[in-house]
Amino acid sequence: MKRLHIHISVPDLNQAIHFYNQMFGELPSKQKSDYAKWQLEDPCVNFAISTRSAKTGLDHLGIQVSSEDELKQLNERLHEAQIETGKTESTTCCYAESVKTWSFDPAGIPWESFMTMKDADIYGTDSENISTKNTTCCSGSAPQQSTDSTCC
DSSP states (O other): OOEEEEEEEOSOHHHHHHHHHHHHTSOOSEEETTEEEEEEETTEEEEEEESOSSSOEEEEEEEEOSSHHHHHHHHHHHHHTTOOOOOOEEEEETTEEEEEEEEEOTTOOEEEEEEEEEEOSSSOTTGGGGGGSOSSGGGTTSTTSOSOOOOO
16 A cells, blocks of 8 residues: 655744644644654555754655565656666664665755665664754655765
């Protein structure tokens, strides 16, 4: 099963959590001091917010898959269409261990294709140096971006 992923950077996490709790009619499935995620079934979306980006607003979009075969098929479709992607890598990000690749849509919006394996206790392996990273920390291994892929 595929699930749309949306990650938005917010200036005030508590205010945003309150808003999205009301919008979705449920509490986050994961909540940390700088991050919250709703794994919704209706609509089928992995919706995340955080205070980690230097820019408020849309951070990135993605497609979350539930199997390695789905991830492989998704990446093959992009390659067949001659859409450049970063290499498939294992990473710790957004308090989860995942396998993912990155690409950019024609408007320059970062898209991740990923499969989550399990929860993690840290946001990402570069969380201590986040201020020195690209403002979209999660797009580190995307084409035409930094080659650091240690964060979501």
